[in-house]
Amino acid sequence: MKKIPVLEVFGPTIQGEGMVAGQKTMFVRTAGCDYRCSWCDSAFTWDGSQKPRMLTAEDVAEELDELAPNNYGHITISGGNPALHAGIGGLVALMAERGVGTAVETQGSVWQDWMLEVDEVTVSPKPPSSNMTTDWEQLDHYMNALGARETKRHSLKVVIFNETDLAYAKTVHFRYPNVPFYLQVGNDDLSTADDLKLRDRLLASYEWLVEQAASDPDWNQARVLPQIHALLWGNKQGV
């Protein structure tokens, strides 16, 4: 069985973002990313500062059970880019067997067939402020494959730091008009430990983003959300 490079397993807590915002969940964070976003809020998954452990799906399940015995019904697999790891397929299947819901977030740059079995897939292409470049053909492949599913759900989410990012987000939204679309406030101060200051700053950015969406008909179908966990816990890791 293929192993998964795991950086952290934590919870139960709530999902702070996107299509399942508020959901009680456990987090499994994998190491490694094919991107290097300028504002990556989990750079520790790829900058060498933290070492992953190589775990099987069963190892991960055991850890989840130890952390939260009978106390979870949903897990979120995040990264880094979890789509780098074939081994996650085993974890998704194991959770499905147990009736535990699964969510994953990826930028949509690398495909894995296990993606089809995930209950909620958030595809989050990165806007210009990240300094990354979108592979549109690969993104088309993602949207086609996910769109062919019948009972499971997916969405697009773009993190916004400025107006150029918003224009990019619009290109994404218009390319896949039938996919639920989320605009999310970017966190531009990843180092502060002053949670209250960060909270005010994030809410001010969120208000700006709401105003942009409210004043532009192109966003009539969009949903605009803050990172709820950052409002609560600031930049802390593992909550």
Next chain:
Amino acid sequence: MKKIPVLEVFGPTIQGEGMVAGQKTMFVRTAGCDYRCSWCDSAFTWDGSQKPRMLTAEDVAEELDELAPNNYGHITISGGNPALHAGIGGLVALMAERGVGTAVETQGSVWQDWMLEVDEVTVSPKPPSSNMTTDWEQLDHYMNALGARETKRHSLKVVIFNETDLAYAKTVHFRYPNVPFYLQVGNDDLSTADDLKLRDRLLASYEWLVEQAASDPDWNQARVLPQIHALLWGNKQGV
């Protein structure tokens, strides 16, 4: 055509709560409620302090178009209890014709057949702290009727002020285990104009609620959300 007692029409803004949190939307707020919740955050809809205008569905559509020409694709009908008004059926039909999505929120005490045509119905039974009593048979009727729909969605949401409310919410969740369930933080300071103080208070309550959900297996499937608009705009009306 039956008229609708309308207290305010505003937007575009975002939906701050529940199953479509973050959605860009217009609000149509109707007057009148069959309840008198102790902590009602829209008591002005029924305490006689503000006078409704009697409008047809076309009048309301015209007002929406004036406020936001081509700049909305979703409306939220709230109250008070919108389910008191048969005339809302015309508004829901008119919006559907135009391809505009509709959401409604009600405590589930009064049924209207137009409820079946609403894209997203939030049923929000009131916990003990409201001093109201739930009519479970009527709530069963709601859940059966809404559950029989195929493409439109519904959810349950309970506002929580204390542990007794949480126990009540659990009764609701377990009675309708397959209905998406939201726990929402109650706002216990409806009069303050100090938005920053309110923000901190609401986030502290939200953190408490997250902890309750995280530590109790009965909430494994629940979603826990704050009132995002209250974090942004405090107790202001019409945003």
